[in-house]
Amino acid sequence: MTQPRLLPDVKNPLAAPFWAGLREHRLVVQRCPACGTKRYPAAPLCTACLTPGGEWVDVAPEGELWSYVVYRRALSPAFADDVPYPIGLVEVDDARLQILSRIDAPPDSISIGARMRARFTPVTETVTLLSWAPAEESAAAHD
Amino acid sequence: MSVRGRAAIVGVGTTEQGELPGRSADEVAVEAISLALADAGLGKDDLDGLITCRAGLGVGGVDTGVGELLGIHPRYSATLQYGTCNFSLHLAVMAILAGLADTIAIAYGATQRSEKINFGVPHSVDLASTAGFVHIAGPAGLALQRHKYLYGTTDEQFGNIAVAQRQWAQLNPLAIFQKPLSMAEYLEQPYLVEPLRRADVTMISDGGAALIVTSADRAAEFPKPAAHVRGIAETTALDGGRTPENLMRPWIANVARDLYASSGMGPQDVDALYIQDPTAVWVLQMLEYYGFCPVGEGGRFLAEGHTYPGGRLPLNTNGGQLSESYMWGWLHLCEAVRQLRGECGPRQIPDVEVAMYCSTMTFAKGAASIISTSR
Numbered sequence A: 001m002t003q004p005r006l007l008p009d010v011k012n013p014l015a016a017p018f019w020a021g022l023r024e025h026r027l028v029v030q031r032c033p034a035c036g037t038k039r040y041p042a043a044p045l046c047t048a049c050l051t052p053g054g055e056w057v058d059v060a061p062e063g064e065l066w067s068y069v070v071y072r073r074a075l076s077p078a079f080a081d082d083v084p085y086p087i088g089l090v091e092v093d094d095a096r097l098q099i100l101s102r103i104d105a106p107p108d109s110i111s112i113g114a115r116m117r118a119r120f121t122p123v124t125e126t127v128t129l130l131s132w133a134p135a136e137e138s139a140a141a142h143d
Numbered sequence B: 001m002s003v004r005g006r007a008a009i010v011g012v013g014t015t016e017q018g019e020l021p022g023r024s025a026d027e028v029a030v031e032a033i034s035l036a037l038a039d040a041g042l043g044k045d046d047l048d049g050l051i052t053c054r055a056g057l058g059v060g061g062v063d064t065g066v067g068e069l070l071g072i073h074p075r076y077s078a079t080l081q082y083g084t085c086n087f088s089l090h091l092a093v094m095a096i097l098a099g100l101a102d103t104i105a106i107a108y109g110a111t112q113r114s115e116k117i118n119f120g121v122p123h124s125v126d127l128a129s130t131a132g133f134v135h136i137a138g139p140a141g142l143a144l145q146r147h148k149y150l151y152g153t154t155d156e157q158f159g160n161i162a163v164a165q166r167q168w169a170q171l172n173p174l175a176i177f178q179k180p181l182s183m184a185e186y187l188e189q190p191y192l193v194e195p196l197r198r199a200d201v202t203m204i205s206d207g208g209a210a211l212i213v214t215s216a217d218r219a220a221e222f223p224k225p226a227a228h229v230r231g232i233a234e235t236t237a238l239d240g241g242r243t244p245e246n247l248m249r250p251w252i253a254n255v256a257r258d259l260y261a262s263s264g265m266g267p268q269d270v271d272a273l274y275i276q277d278p279t280a281v282w283v284l285q286m287l288e289y290y291g292f293c294p295v296g297e298g299g300r301f302l303a304e305g306h307t308y309p310g311g312r313l314p315l316n317t318n319g320g321q322l323s324e325s326y327m328w329g330w331l332h333l334c335e336a337v338r339q340l341r342g343e344c345g346p347r348q349i350p351d352v353e354v355a356m357y358c359s360t361m362t363f364a365k366g367a368a369s370i371i372s373t374s375r
Ligand SMILES: [Zn+2]
Pocket: A032, A033, A034, A035, A036, A037, A046, A047, A048, A049, A050, A051
């Protein structure tokens, strides 16, 4: 994946632990200290029971592809060099969290219901991005 | 509780649509109100209520600004942060029932085309945005891809939404996109955000729309036949939906249930249907949730041709946002009123008595109204 021109705000205190986790090739999300509900994206309080804060815990970075789209035209100039690019919504096995990101696979090879695993790609010294890849393929890439 | 027999629409105004360079959204909203007042045989000082709507992503639309430019000081005024007109109509009905006002202009003006608003700019710098998940075509495309996967909906079935609306638009002088669009031409269009093509996504345009709402007791005093409000309903999904299923927006079915219960009507009573369409996916979803076909059957229903001119379920006879103009749904209700009055010339539906308008505020809210020639 080429380096995206648009980079996330990894210093925002609310989400900084999430980005720190990606730098360590871990997927971490908040868990409510009172009711245990996990949440993504980061929020200042638990929307299930309104308890403030949350502890950051690891979740297995894998799940099932719920749906996907392929951007065939750049709707923002920031992505002009990237088209065509697929984006998928993966329902992470742990707590049915939904995480949307780029899919690292040719558009024609993507299918709903496929097992997906996270791929961690450092793009700058402070930013590592998560993308999704079909589970078998990404396992092979790490071997 | 039902609102039946309590309020009616007695004036409609629509400005030129397309590009209105050098004009502000508030100025365009005031022009629309002037046209609606003239249509209702009223002067601006007859208004005792004003409900405006944020000017899309552009500048303006606040009641204090529009009211100042209109030179009025009504008893009641308010601004809604979101469009589609349904929510504005409902607020007007509530204000009338509460005795806060009796002759209310509801209005929208936008100059998003001339302001060169880019709807593809990321809203934030989170993981999805930095991956390039921008524009309403993103989530709408996810929902359509899932619909195709679950129910076998085909591109051609789905394409009937854009193709039928273009046929209607060709009969509507106000519509911006008049060029014929055959199914073959639709299918030849490259994907924009696959599985959506350009024809499945709203245009961006300038323009204004306004309606005059009053108590049903006074409806006979006006020069044009009234469109009586027979039922209204809303729901929200403000919790944002923590599961992917929220992209399918199943909560829209709750609006349908409440609307039909409060009006005593059902889909079989609807002579003309209007569905707000920032993307054609919204039309597919709402056809199903409002009971015009079973959930999952939308594609097959569309392929049967019911929504085309001459079909048994005329749908978005103005051409909708896909072909008429992007007025955040406001022109749908204007068209519904004009159909009930019999003012629509070559696209006029014969013997139309009941029209229904369904809309949503993306993934957060839904609303619908039934209006009729009879009280
Ligand atoms: Zn909690």
